[in-house]
Amino acid sequence: MGSDTLINATWLDYLLVAIYFGFVLGIGVMARRSVSDSIDFFLSGRSLPAWVTGLAFISANLGAVEIMGMSANGAQLGLPTFHYFWVGAVPAMLFLGVVMMPFYYGSKVRSVPEFMFRRFGTGAHLVNAISFAVAQLLIAGVNLALLAGIVRALLGWPIWVSLIVAGAVVLSYITLGGLSAAIYNEVLQFFVIVASLLPLTLIGLNRVGGWDGLTEKISAASAGASSSSDAPPAEQQLNAWPGEALSGFDSPLLSVIGIVFGLGFVLSFGYWTTNFVEVQRAMASDSISAARKTPIIGAFPKMFVPFIVIVPGMISAVLVAEMIELKDGGSPAGGASGDVTYNDALLLLMRDVLPNGLLGLAIAGLLAAFMAGMAANISAFNTVFSYDLWQRYIRKDHSDDYYLRIGRLATVGATVIAIFTAQIALGYDNVMNYLQTLFGFFNAPLFATFILGMFWKRMTPTAGWVGLVAGTLSAIAVDRAAAAGVFELSGQGVAFLAASVAFVVDIVLSIVVSLVTKPKPAEELRGLVYSETPREDRTDPNEASYPWYRRTAPLAGIALAMVIVLNFAF
């Protein structure tokens, strides 16, 4: 067996993986039995230290997207990938903390569909609940495909067997209570991932001769590239701006606009401000001030995450034989899903530079991230399906037990469906392209409707659902047109364009429809629209009494300054 698998793990590696899951399941069991009121104290989230909720906040997202997607992107495109962090995530997290969070916290909504229902009524609620459920199933498929890739790399099984096994593993993880102590697990996961990716990056840099060695090798590979290579030129890979390789636009000006508006504003703000899997982490804290600081504190570590996910991807592209061949236009065999793709960048680098032991730590971190990620998707699906769809539209007024049973069936059903949606994800050789496409379909129109509905009280219920439907359809239309060859954009340009079109179409249609239909009476909009929400509902009376380093605005200012410096430095 041993020699024909991608990664040769030994008992030592499996021991480290087993220890991690022992910890996670042990915490789950303790949490459910509530062996100590300390556990209740931590789980209820009251007065949890801000660094804990901040780390949980970014860890809930440090899954497939971050680790595999960003390293794949780093391997393929190089430094422009940093925009996802420094133009995308960090400013969006600051915006969430400064502008949106007081409002979420004050209005006490628990989920996106719930906000839609209260703001716009049934139509928008139904559209949003269905599209949210579909999005969760598709993203669960991405996590499952990556998880199966690791199973396959370790054990050498065919991909469909690996998919089924990975699905079964996730189901048992959910059933055994792997999610019941989510905050504990997320913080643990963060440390395990950093503990494995940081050595990977340092050893990788050591192998290529430091940062200078890396840039030299990228330039050399680019200069000697064969004609079938579609890798971008070295100067584009080694400078973050203007990022033509990422946006696919030839003109630097259009590229910058595409990145700032498409990636930065629409996709990232849309993702971070409407993704309640993450926003929930902040809502658990004890005051508006703490809720606002959660994403802002999270932004500090988030700024440095790209160094341990994108840089290893870039190293992999010049160090690992298969990746070099792939980037030179070849199609080497032997990746996690059959042929080598950019998604394998990190796994292959781990194989080449990590000794047994550290390898196990890295595997534990990856398994943890994908499993927790998929489990969170499935649970989010489960909630929306049982309560927002089944209870509201299909079978009302049954017992709690009944809905719990439906929820369990939904969990199993979602896992089975994810095995099929994973097939779609496997069709993309850079999983980041697929994820950004999905975010364009689902998050961009949602963000448009959300932000217009929050700040414009005239927006009507009809406009709510019309905007969502039209936004999603126009994003799909742009994507299909690109797939059919109507126009050509490489990198993630199509996803940025689709997201931007969806956003604009949603806003324009919502305004037009609002002007010809009847708005909700203003008194029903308290807590849902900015101008109708009294100031005391969205400010924290104690905020002014804290020292400056515990107040929202100064922290956000420091984070913003740091991220601007980083943008200029690279």
Added chain:
Amino acid sequence: MSTTTSETDGRPKKAGLFDIRNIIGALMALYGVILALAGLFGEHEPEKTGGVNANLWTGVALLAVGLGFFAWAKIRPIVVPPDVDRPDDDPTRPAPQRKRPPAH
């Protein structure tokens, strides 16, 4: 630090073993010890790492981080208030759970 005391025994009640910092510390220290031992006694595989004993150094670093978390939890313990609310289940993450509170 706050000196809230629980009413039964007059001493502040600490989160102790369940303090998240102790759990992080335990995992990191355990990994650190195992990796350091693997680095000392196992195969070194310098051809992969470019000559560095990566297991040993990572192990030592993790052990230091783990001890750091223990020390932090020891020096500034979290005091659990005398009566703690039972947490609500996280509605986005139901899985096996305490029963949902009634909807109305």
